[in-house]
Amino acid sequence: MKKTFFHLVVTSIFIFVLCLSSHAQKPPVDDSVSGACAKVPAVFRQLTASLVKDGFDQEEICRIFSHPSVRFNPKVMPRKVTHKEAALHYEKFLEKSRIKRAKKYLERNRHIFDEVEKEYGIPKEVKVAILLVETDLGRYLGSDLALNNLASMAVASDLDKVKSYLPASYKHLSPKERAKLQKRLKSKSKWAYSELKSLIIYSKTNGLDIHKIKGSIFGAIGLCQFMPSNALKFGVDFNKDGKVDLFDPADAIASMANYLQHYGWKPDLKRVSQIKVIKHYNHSTPYANTVLEVAKKVGHI
Numbered sequence: 001m002k003k004t005f006f007h008l009v010v011t012s013i014f015i016f017v018l019c020l021s022s023h024a025q026k027p028p029v030d031d032s033v034s035g036a037c038a039k040v041p042a043v044f045r046q047l048t049a050s051l052v053k054d055g056f057d058q059e060e061i062c063r064i065f066s067h068p069s070v071r072f073n074p075k076v077m078p079r080k081v082t083h084k085e086a087a088l089h090y091e092k093f094l095e096k097s098r099i100k101r102a103k104k105y106l107e108r109n110r111h112i113f114d115e116v117e118k119e120y121g122i123p124k125e126v127k128v129a130i131l132l133v134e135t136d137l138g139r140y141l142g143s144d145l146a147l148n149n150l151a152s153m154a155v156a157s158d159l160d161k162v163k164s165y166l167p168a169s170y171k172h173l174s175p176k177e178r179a180k181l182q183k184r185l186k187s188k189s190k191w192a193y194s195e196l197k198s199l200i201i202y203s204k205t206n207g208l209d210i211h212k213i214k215g216s217i218f219g220a221i222g223l224c225q226f227m228p229s230n231a232l233k234f235g236v237d238f239n240k241d242g243k244v245d246l247f248d249p250a251d252a253i254a255s256m257a258n259y260l261q262h263y264g265w266k267p268d269l270k271r272v273s274q275i276k277v278i279k280h281y282n283h284s285t286p287y288a289n290t291v292l293e294v295a296k297k298v299g300h301i
């Protein structure tokens, strides 16, 4: 009896110690998730919770947002809401040196431009002109990650959070102006959140590292500067390598052509209708005129 009791006590202690050690050696699976989630910057905690609530995998979202390259840039949203297209100078794209580079780029990628033109009917000169105006033929693809810019806008829906970054003219707003600006912030934040979701899906679907996808200040990506939602809708895997990579000339040029065709580009379209289609790319008449002027200059090789 004594021996049995002694054995019981020893066995119990053994099991207890075993449990403790096993707990220490093998943390529950969820610990790795909460570990990564704990590293998500505080400014993005609510955003990541929303993404998980909207159906994204928690582990994936925490992995994305706990990466050291993720950061909040409070200056993005103020730029978005004060952005004035008319203030941009498009005439620089008509400079001789740029036209010369566009011609060279076209020659270097002529087989792609020709094949895409055959399939979608968009003149190669128009496509190279858009690449020149959008990213200077891939020279400028953005200085920060699309993820950071979109996430920064998505969380900046509150005027008080971004007001110190607004231009001086926005400092003394009337209550009516303030309400209007606040409404605009909310709407842009909602838009950025939706684009952020598209970016996550785009990178995952195409096996691209989201922490390497550079974007414009407003989150446009690739040589053709598509918003992620358009990358999902109009992206074409033209070189048939199994992924839509908008940083690859073949995919970018074909995706752009697909987009323009969708918005009504046809052969023998009159200039006024061409302008209308190009404005779907960027809602600016000076932009559309510049694209056609560059195309005309490039065409005269």
Ligand SMILES: [Ca+2]
Binding pocket: 236, 237, 238, 239, 240, 241, 242, 243, 244, 245, 248, 251
């Ligand atoms: Ca591809």
